[in-house]
Amino acid sequence: xxxxxxxxxxxxxxxxxxxxxxxxxxxxxxxxxxxxxxxxxxxxxxxxxxxxxxxxxxxxxxxxxxxxxxxxxxxxxxxxxxxxxxxxxxxxxxxxxxxxxxxxxxxxxxxxxxxxxxxxxxxxxxxxxxxxxxxxxxxxxxxxxxxxxxxxxxxxxxxxxxxxxxxxxxxxx
Amino acid sequence: xxxxxxxxxxxxxxxxxxxxxxxxxxxxxxxxxxxxxxxxxxxxxxxxxxxxxxxxxxxxxxxxxxxxxxxxxxxxxxxxxxxxxxxxxxxxxxxxxxxxxxxxxxxxxxxxxxxxxxxxxxxxxxxxxxxxxxxxxxxxxxxxxxxxxxxxxxxxxxxxxxxxxxxxxxxxx
Numbered sequence: 001x002x003x004x005x006x007x008x009x010x011x012x013x014x015x016x017x018x019x020x021x022x023x024x025x026x027x028x029x030x031x032x033x034x035x036x037x038x039x040x041x042x043x044x045x046x047x048x049x050x051x052x053x054x055x056x057x058x059x060x061x062x063x064x065x066x067x068x069x070x071x072x073x074x075x076x077x078x079x080x081x082x083x084x085x086x087x088x089x090x091x092x093x094x095x096x097x098x099x100x101x102x103x104x105x106x107x108x109x110x111x112x113x114x115x116x117x118x119x120x121x122x123x124x125x126x127x128x129x130x131x132x133x134x135x136x137x138x139x140x141x142x143x144x145x146x147x148x149x150x151x152x153x154x155x156x157x158x159x160x161x162x163x164x165x166x167x168x169x170x171x172x173x
Numbered sequence: 174x175x176x177x178x179x180x181x182x183x184x185x186x187x188x189x190x191x192x193x194x195x196x197x198x199x200x201x202x203x204x205x206x207x208x209x210x211x212x213x214x215x216x217x218x219x220x221x222x223x224x225x226x227x228x229x230x231x232x233x234x235x236x237x238x239x240x241x242x243x244x245x246x247x248x249x250x251x252x253x254x255x256x257x258x259x260x261x262x263x264x265x266x267x268x269x270x271x272x273x274x275x276x277x278x279x280x281x282x283x284x285x286x287x288x289x290x291x292x293x294x295x296x297x298x299x300x301x302x303x304x305x306x307x308x309x310x311x312x313x314x315x316x317x318x319x320x321x322x323x324x325x326x327x328x329x330x331x332x333x334x335x336x337x338x339x340x341x342x343x344x345x346x
Contacts, residue, residue, distance in 0.1 A: 007337040011269060096184060103287040110283035110319075114276040117323070121330035146283075150290070157294035164180040 012122045012131070013070045016061055019115050019135075020072045023058040026108065027051060033101050036173050039163075040098055043156065047105075050145050057138045064131045097173045099160055102149055109146040116142060185295045185304070186243045189234055192288050192308075193245045196231040199281065200224060206274050209346050212336070213271055216329065220278075223318050230311045237304045270346045272333055275322055282319040289315060 030051050037044040062072055094100055116139040123132035163169035203224050210217040235245055267273055289312040296305035336342035 008334040011334065011337060014269075096187075099291055103284065103291060106287040107280050107284035111276065111280035114279040114322075114326070117326050118272055118276060118330055121327045122334060125331060125334045149287075153287070153290050154294045157291055158298060161181040161184065161295060161298045164184060 006126065008122065009068075009126050012119070012126055012128065013065065013068050015115070015119055015122060016065045016068070016131070017070065017072060019112075019119060020058060020061045020065060022112060022115060023054055023061060026112070027054045027058070029108070030054060030105075033105070037098070037101075038173050039169075040156070040159070040173070043098070043102075043152070046145075046148055050141075053141050053145075057141065060134045060138060064128075064134055067130070068128075096160070099157065101173075102153055102156060106146060106149045106153075109142050109149065112142045113139060113146060179299065181295065182241075182299050185292070185299055185301065186238065186241050188288070188292055188295060189238045189241070189304070190243065190245060192285075192292060193231060193234045193238060195285060195288060196227055196234060199285070200227045200231070202281070203227060203278075206278070210271070210274075211346050212342075213329070213332070213346070216271070216275075216325070219318075219321055219325075223314075226314050226318075230314065233307045233311060237301075237307055240303070241301070269333070272330065274346075275326060275329060279319060279322045279326075282315050282322065285315040286312060286319060 030047050034044050034047040034051065037047070065072055116135045119135040120132050120139065123129075123135060203220050207217050207220040207224065210220070238245055289308045292308040293305050293312065296302075296308060
């Protein structure tokens with residue numbers, strides 16, 4: 001099959017590997033974040049739901065890679081570097097940790113949104129309808145998570161600042 | 174004035190400093206990116222327009238910081254770390270550089286969107302209408318840039334992959 005050896009098909013496979021590495025990193029970060037949240041139960045609950053989605057996304061992306069004859073053992077340098085920072089972040093305990101967590105999670109979800117948007121187009125380009133459908137499905141879940149963060153940020157901020165000004169309260173996470 | 178010494182007001186000032194550092198980093202990254210783009214003139218042009226906006230945003234944020242009695246010499250560790258990675262990225266020349274550039278720029282714009290969304294709420298909370306208005310204005314510019322990237326990604330991807338499969342073409346940037 002011609003498209004299997006085209007540059008476009010090679011890029012598609014590379015990007016699927018990047019996406020798989022990204023989802024593995026997402027699981028690590030989200031698990032660490034959820035484990036540290038103490039006083040924002042609704043945030044913790046939403047993250048836990050997204051961890052379940054993330055594991056399923058890993059499985060779906062792995063399925064696409066294997067169907068295209070690739071494996072998930074490699075991932076590209078650049079994504080690895082980016083992921084390492086998000087990981088470094090997930091170990092930081094700042095006084096405004098819950099708000100920084102919301103901010104970086106929103107950026108990370110949007111990194112995933114960009115990745116899957118590109119994958120949908122690349123899969124369509126090489127005529128791989130199944131990969132396009134899988135990536136479209138994951139894209140919707142990432143969008144839902146990003147929208148949840150956006151929608152809940154104003155309330156979270158007010159709650160955080162009210163607690164910050166209350167000496168009895170533990171606001172930071 | 175009570176609110177000047179509240180924890181909430183301290184957070185607001187810290188976050189404005191973070192935003193200022195973020196805009197400085199944005200200028201460095203965008204300048205590097207625009208300087209390397211060779212075969213996607215419409216992307217280069219949009220980035221150059223955003224560099225002009227970014228410089229004005231730095232000035233506006235600095236104005237808020239100075240009005241609140243702060244200075245821009247410090248910025249918080251976490252943001253510094255995050256920025257360093259985006260900077261590291263801006264030095265990478267991958268074979269799919271234009272697509273990775275679009276992806277990371279989209280994530281970065283959304284990091285800025287999250288930061289200014291939080292700042293708008295924090296400024297309203299402490300009753301600083303001027304900072305809220307400045308951050309709301311910048312937020313709209315960041316959203317416009319993110320939307321531009323999102324809107325242009327499908328076409329950019331098709332162009333990239335067509336060129337990737339054409340041995341005569343220089344697709345990567």
